[in-house]
Structures are given as C-alpha cells and as structure tokens.
Amino acid sequence: MSNRKVRVRFAPSPTGPLHIGGVRTALYNYLFAKQHGGDFIFRIEDTDSNRFVSGAEEYIAEAFQWLGLPFDEGVGIGGDKGPYRQSERRDIYKKYVDQLLAEGKAYIAFDTPEELDAKRAEIQNFQYDASTRGLMRNSLTLSKEEVDSLIADGKQYVVRFLITPGEDVLVNDLIRGEVRINSSILDDKVLYKSADNLPTYHLANIVDDHLMEISHVIRGEEWLPSAPLHVLLYRAFGWEDTMPQFAHLPLLLKPDGKGKLSKRDGDRLGFPVFPLQWTDPKTGDVSSGYRESGYLPQAVVNFLALLGWNPGTEQELLSLDELIAQFDLSKCSKAGARFDYVKGTWFNHEYILHSDDASLTPAFQEILRENGVETSDERAEKVVSLMKGRISFVRELWPLCKFFFVAPTAYDEKTAKKRWKEYSAQQMTELKDVIANLDDFSMDNQEAVVMAWIAEKEYKTGDIMNAWRLTLVGEGIGPHMFEISHFLGKDETLRRMEKAIETLG
RNA sequence: GGUCCCUUCGUCUAUCGGUUAGGACGAGAGAUUUUCAUUCUCUAAAGAGGGGUUCGACUCCCCUAGGGACUACCA
Numbered sequence: 001m002s003n004r005k006v007r008v009r010f011a012p013s014p015t016g017p018l019h020i021g022g023v024r025t026a027l028y029n030y031l032f033a034k035q036h037g038g039d040f041i042f043r044i045e046d047t048d049s050n051r052f053v054s055g056a057e058e059y060i061a062e063a064f065q066w067l068g069l070p071f072d073e074g075v076g077i078g079g080d081k082g083p084y085r086q087s088e089r090r091d092i093y094k095k096y097v098d099q100l101l102a103e104g105k106a107y108i109a110f111d112t113p114e115e116l117d118a119k120r121a122e123i124q125n126f127q128y129d130a131s132t133r134g135l136m137r138n139s140l141t142l143s144k145e146e147v148d149s150l151i152a153d154g155k156q157y158v159v160r161f162l163i164t165p166g167e168d169v170l171v172n173d174l175i176r177g178e179v180r181i182n183s184s185i186l187d188d189k190v191l192y193k194s195a196d197n198l199p200t201y202h203l204a205n206i207v208d209d210h211l212m213e214i215s216h217v218i219r220g221e222e223w224l225p226s227a228p229l230h231v232l233l234y235r236a237f238g239w240e241d242t243m244p245q246f247a248h249l250p251l252l253l254k255p256d257g258k259g260k261l262s263k264r265d266g267d268r269l270g271f272p273v274f275p276l277q278w279t280d281p282k283t284g285d286v287s288s289g290y291r292e293s294g295y296l297p298q299a300v301v302n303f304l305a306l307l308g309w310n311p312g313t314e315q316e317l318l319s320l321d322e323l324i325a326q327f328d329l330s331k332c333s334k335a336g337a338r339f340d341y342v343k344g345t346w347f348n349h350e351y352i353l354h355s356d357d358a359s360l361t362p363a364f365q366e367i368l369r370e371n372g373v374e375t376s377d378e379r380a381e382k383v384v385s386l387m388k389g390r391i392s393f394v395r396e397l398w399p400l401c402k403f404f405f406v407a408p409t410a411y412d413e414k415t416a417k418k419r420w421k422e423y424s425a426q427q428m429t430e431l432k433d434v435i436a437n438l439d440d441f442s443m444d445n446q447e448a449v450v451m452a453w454i455a456e457k458e459y460k461t462g463d464i465m466n467a468w469r470l471t472l473v474g475e476g477i478g479p480h481m482f483e484i485s486h487f488l489g490k491d492e493t494l495r496r497m498e499k500a501i502e503t504l505g
Numbered sequence: 506g507g508u509c510c511c512u513u514c515g516u517c518u519a520u521c522g523g524u525u526a527g528g529a530c531g532a533g534a535g536a537u538u539u540u541c542a543u544u545c546u547c548u549a550a551a552g553a554g555g556g557g558u559u560c561g562a563c564u565c566c567c568c569u570a571g572g573g574a575c576u577a578c579c580a
Contacts, residue, residue, distance in 0.1 A: 013580050048579055113578065125507065127576080158578050176510070185508050185576090193578045201580050225509055225575040250511080251573070258572075306529095310518060314528045333518075335511050336573060343517065343530045353543095390542045400542080419540075465539035476540040 004215045004242075006038025009074070011205075013045045014056035017278035017287060018063050020339075021220065021252040021261060024304040028249060029218045030069045031305070031327040038215070042074030043208060044085045047198045054281055063275040067297045068320065081212040086204050093199040096207050096237065097159050097192045105236045106191060109138035110150055110157050127187045130165040159192035161202075161233065169228035174216075174247035174329045181228040189229055202226065206233040209244055218247045218329070221336075247329050250308050251336040261339045263287060271341035275300070294363070294393035295344075299351035303344045307337045317350055349392040357385040363394040371398060373405045382487060386479045400477060404487055407496050408474025411504060415476040419466040420504050427459060428467055432497045435490065443486045450482075471500035 010026040012018060033040040042064075044057055061076050073079035083089055100106035109128075111119075115137075120126045133140055138160070139147045151157065165184040173179055191203035199207070209217060227246055234243040252261040255269060266273035266288070277289035290300050302318055311318070311326040318326065352360065361381045368375060387401050411420075434453050438446060454464055465481050472484055472493065485493045 011580095015580075045580065051579065109578095111578095116578085125576090127507095156578090160578095179509070181509065187576080190578050195578070200578070205580090220574090221510070222574055222580090228509095248510085253573075255516080260573075307517070312519065314519080316517095316529055333511095337518090338516060340516050340530070346530055387542090389544090415540080462539055469540055473540085478541065481539065 004213070006033055006036035007041060007213055007215050008033045008038065008218055009041040009043050009209070009212065009214055010071075011043040011045045011208075012060055013048065013051065014053060014060070015048075015051045016053050016056055016280075017274040017276070017289075018060050019261075019263075020273050020275065020290075020304070023063070023067070023275055023300075024252065024307060025218065025220055025249055026064070027067075027069060027301060027304055028309070028327070028329075028332075029216075031324050032216065032218060032329060033072075034324045035327055039072040040069075041079070041081075041212060041214070042071040042077065042084065043212070044075050044087075045201065045204065046085060046087045047200060047204050049087075049196050049198065059276060059278060066291050067275060067301060069301070086208065087198065089204070089208070090197055092211070093192065093204060093207055094197065097199065097203065100161070100191070100236060101159060103236075104162070106159050106161050107133075107139045107188075108147060108151075108157050109133075109136060109160050109188075109190075110142075110155055111136050111138070112156075128160065129163060129187045130184075133160075133188060157194045158190045160188040161191050161229070161236070163188050163229075163232065169231055171224075171227040171231055171246060173224070173227070174245055175332050176224075176248060176334060179224065179227070181225075183228070183232065186229055186232075189226075202229060202233065206230055206237070206239075210234070210237070210239050210242065213242075214244045216247065217244045218249065221248045221251050224248045247332070250333055252307065253336045253338045255339050255341060260336070265339070269341065271344070294395050295348050296351045296355065299348040300344075302351070303347040307339070308333050317347075317354075345392045352388055352391060352394070355388070357381045357388065360384045360388060360394055364397055367395055367398050368405065371402065371405075373402075375405060379404075379487070386483055386487075403473040403478065404484070407492070407499070408472075410474060411470060411500065412475035415470055416504060419470050419476065421463060421467070424463070424467040425501050425505055427464060428471060428497055428501050430457075431464065431468060432494060432501070435485070435497075436494060438490065441486065441490045443482050446485060447482045468497075470504070471497045 008029040010029050012022055030040050032038075042061070046052055046057075057075065064071065071077050073081070074084040097106065101108070116128070119132075119136075123132075126132065128136065135141075142150070163183055163186045167183040169181050169183055171179045171181070189202055190200050192199045208214075227248070231240075231243065234240050253259065254261055254265050261273065263273050272288040272290045272293050272295075274287055274289050275291060277292040278287045279285070280287075291297070298320065301320060301323070305318065305323050305327075306316060309327070309332045310316075311328075312331060315322075358381055361377055361384055364384050365375075365377065365380050368380060383401050383404050384397070387397055390400060391397055431450070431453070434450060435446075438449060450464075451461075454461055466476070468481055469476060469478065469484075472481075472488065478484055488496070
C-alpha cells in the first residue's frame with residue numbers, strides 16, 4: 001500500500017454552494033496529491049435525491065476553475081474509473097449490497113421512519129443495534145417467507161449493516177494518530193434505501209473509494225466518529241489491505257462566539273463564506289463570493305492553506321508551488337481554527353501589492369466604466385501602479401484616485417481650512433505661471449523647475465504642495481504632487497488651478 | 506445524555522524535555538513624508554486549572570474544566 005499511487009478525491013454533495021471549509025479540505029487534498037505526483041479526483045455524492053440543488057455541481061466545478069485547482073479526473077473531466085456521479089452508479093452499489101446480504105453481513109429492515117421515531121420517543125437513547133434489532137421488523141426477526149412477501153408487496157425497506165458489538169476498532173489517522181472506538185457504540189447504519197435504489201453515504205463512499213483506488217481520504221473532522229464504521233465496511237468487503245489512509249482535518253470555527261463557521265456568520269460580519277457568489281434557485285437569496293468581493297484566487301488559497309497548517313517557518317506568503325512543495329499532513333493542527341477574515345484581507349492586500357499592474361488593470365477599468373470614465377489601459381495601469389500599495393481590494397481604488405479622471409467640483413472644507421492660507425491664492429497664481437511657461441512637462445523637469453522656484457522665492461514647500469494638492473485633487477489625499485500633475489497634463493493642471501483659485505479666493 | 510476529538514498572546518500559529526516562549530494579523534505608540542496612505546521602529550499581549558513522571562516540562566501521563574464534532578432512510 002505504501003507503493004500505491006497517490007489518489008485523493010474531493011467528493012461534495014450538490015446541495016448548494018461550496019462552503020469555504022470545503023474549499024480548504026479540497027485544497028489540502030490537492031496539495032497532497034500534487035506533492036506526490038498523484039491524482040485529484042472530483043466525485044459528486046448525490047445519493048440523497050431530496051437534497052439535490054440544481055446548479056450546485058456546476059458551481060463547484062467553476063469554483064475550482066477560478067481557484068486554479070484543477071481536477072485530474074472525475075465529473076466533467078472523465079477518466080477510466082467512472083462514472084463519477086454516484087447517482088449513475090446504482091448498479092454497482094446494488095451488487096455490493098447484495099453481496100453483504102448474501103454473506104449475512106447486512107440485513108433488511110422494514111421499520112418505517114415513523115416507527116423509528118416512535119421508538120426513539122419511547123426508549124431513551126434508542127439506537128438500532130445489537131441490543132434492539134431483535135425488537136424490530138427486519139430479516140433477522142421475520143421469516144424468510146415474510147420478508148419475501150413484504151418485498152413482493154412493494155414494501156419499502158432499507159439494508160442495515162450488521163455490527164458485531166464488543167470489538168475495538170482502530171482507526172489510524174495521519175493527523176491524530178490512533179483512534180480507538182468500541183463497536184458497541186456504533187449503530188447498524190443504513191447502507192441502502194429501496195425507496196430510490198440508492199446507497200447512503202457510508203456504503204457509496206467505501207465502494208467508490210475502493211473502486212477508484214483512492215489511497216488517502218482527507219476530509220473534515222465531522223467524519224471522525226464514523227471512521228470506525230468505514231473501517232468495518234472495508235473489512236466486511238475484504239478490502240482492508242487496500243484501505244485508504246485517513247486524515248481528519250480540524251474544522252473552521254466562527255470568528256467569534258461558539259461553533260463552526262456558518263453562512264450566517266458571513267452575513268453578520270460582512271465577509272463571504274463561499275468562493276463564488278451564489279443565488280439560491282428557490283428563494284432567490286444571494287450569497288456573496290470571494291471572487292465577486294474582489295479577492296484574488298491565489299490570496300484565498302494562501303489564506304486557507306495557513307488555516308490549520310503552516311510550514312513551520314516564518315514565511316506566510318507562499319505560492320501554490322511552494323505550498324505543494326512544503327505541505328505536510330503531519331504538521332496540520334488538531335484543533336479547530338477560528339476563521340480570521342481580517343487576516344484574509346491582509347493576504348489580499350499582499351497579493352495585490354505583488355501583482356503586476358497589468359493584471360489588475362482590467363478589474364480597475366471595469367470600475368472606471370461603472371463610474372462613467374473612459375480611459376486607455378495605459379492610463380488606468382499607471383494609476384494602478386501609483387495606488388495599489390494602499391489597498392486591499394481593487395474596488396477601494398476609485399475613492400482614492402477618482403481625481404485622476406474627474407476634476408474636483410468641490411473642495412474639502414477641512415482640508416481647505418487647514419491648507420488654503422490667506423496667501424495661497426497669490427502663490428498658486430505664481431505657480432500657475434511657472435507651470436504655464438514649462439516647455440518640457442516631464443516629471444523630472446517639472447520637479448526641478450518648481451522646486452527651484454520654491455527655493456528662490458523662499459516659500460515653504462509644505463505651503464505650496466498642500467495648496468497645490470487642494471487645487472488639483474480637491475482634498476488632502478493622493479500620491480506625490482508631480483505624479484498627479486504629470487498624469488493630468490499641463491492643460492488640465494492649469495485649468496484645475498485656475499478654477500480653485502477662483503473658487504477659494 | 507452517550508461516544509470521540511481538541512486546548513500556547515484577542516486571532517492564526519512556532520516550539521516536537523533544557524528558549525529572554527518566536528513570527529504574522531489585529532491593537533497602541535513613535536519616526537519619516539508634501540497631503541492621505543505606504544514604509545520603518547517600538548510596545549502591550551499566551552502555555553486553562555490541579556496532580557504526577559523527570560535533575561528539568563508548554564512539551565510525556567492522569568484528573569478536572571472548557572471548546573468542538575458526531576449521535577438521520579443527510580452528507
């Protein structure tokens with residue numbers, strides 16, 4: 001088994017948008033697979049027909065495309081271990097269920113959900129297991145004739161796994177070490193439902209992982225309690241020697257308060273919990289996504305990777321290749337991680353800072369267009385290069401830099417009060433002449449001439465620059481003044497100064 | 506209730522028996538600056554509690570407390 005090819009899977013249910021915790025689980029699977037030159041498989045676990053949500057499968061595929069974590073095999077890609085959609089594997093599961101039944105390792109049960117509810121109400125801590133199965137209506141208590149006739153009558157039934165009590169089941173977890181659970185606390189889990197001829201998660205999971213030659217099952221901690229059941233199932237099928245290795249990841253917790261991260265936390269605190277925006281097909285409710293909120297996919301990947309794992313060095317900014325090279329399941333933490341969305345924005349800030357200007361420009365152009373600004377990519381890119389160091393999201397650019405494209409219509413009162421002195425109009429009029437006489441409007445020349453003029457007149461640099469900024473920007477923000485005037489060009493610079501002198505007096 | 510998992514600064518974490526318990530986010534202070542921001546420097550901030558084991562415990566063991574998950578004909 002140690003020489004087996006690494007094959008891992010991400011196997012979500014198409015019940016809605018993909019939760020960010022699921023994204024992290026998938027990411028860890030991806031990192032592990034790529035590190036070992038293995039395969040990353042996409043399987044859809046749609047064995048609960050009642051919970052199917054249309055569009056969810058497509059959403060998930062699109063999310064991974066955006067994140068840059070491509071699958072090697074599976075739904076939408078293909079491969080020779082398919083089909084990869086569980087609803088298309090009915091015949092396969094049927095065969096294995098029948099095998100278990102024939103070998104006496106599972107049995108048929110006719111108890112209706114209502115009858116079970118009644119039992120639960122009647123008996124405290126009722127569990128369908130060795131201690132109670134004798135009281136129920138199943139193939140263990142009914143005669144073969146009765147069972148056959150019930151089935152012939154079209155009575156619905158389920159197949160339950162026959163758990164032998166009193167046995168210690170050992171689960172070897174790559175993150176947690178040995179976890180030991182006694183089979184007596186396990187119940188006879190439903191493996192198969194006649195109602196839709198579909199297996200439940202537990203059966204489908206084991207059969208598929210075996211048939212798809214999955215080497216490692218890396219999944220959320222919520223599966224740890226049922227891991228012993230899965231071990232028992234592998235044993236029942238005689239597949240224990242090729243059973244995948246398990247790794248149960250810690251959960252993502254709420255940023256504050258108690259419990260695990262939920263969609264509500266995102267709504268309440270104002271951050272996305274889904275990779276992509278999602279519109280609920282039934283209610284029409286829209287949930288925000290990381291993509292639409294302006295996160296860069298690499299930033300999301302980096303941020304998520306470090307929530308529950310770290311390379312053991314002080315490096316926090318890691319490219320996908322670096323993550324692949326350094327990822328180590330044994331270095332995953334065991335405790336749940338609070339979802340620190342503030343740090344997530346810091347990651348985005350860093351990734352924007354290190355992105356090249358051209359790659360940010362299309363998103364900025366879109367914002368410019370929304371604000372009625374038509375400009376060349378070249379000019380938009382110039383502003384990006386000047387301003388990207390100050391933002392965490394591209395959309396934050398507009399309020400910080402709209403003066404590059406739109407002349408001020410008003411002058412910020414506070415700034416004017418502080419920066420527009422009684423002599424400012426006079427000084428600005430003089431500066432206007434200096435600028436008007438410039439033949440060479442290059443930044444270097446502008447700076448040389450203006451600074452020389454300030455020195456000659458023995459003006460205070462701050463007085464000039466602050467007032468000048470007010471005339472061009474309308475408030476006290478923005479990059480270096482010569483950057484602004486150079487971008488605006490001589491004519492626009494003079495026009496804005498004139499208007500400001502007139503207005504501010 | 507039962508079972509299992511977990512427990513270092515507010516948060517994410519490093520340490521794998523011997524450290525002034527380190528880094529990052531966030532917070533606060535200061536410096537630089539032509540505004541705003543950036544940047545830089547500094548500061549505050551942690552081993553849940555109690556027992557062991559050991560020359561020595563954040564690190565190993567036990568108990569307690571707290572947190573989390575699971576306990577469906579859902580995954």
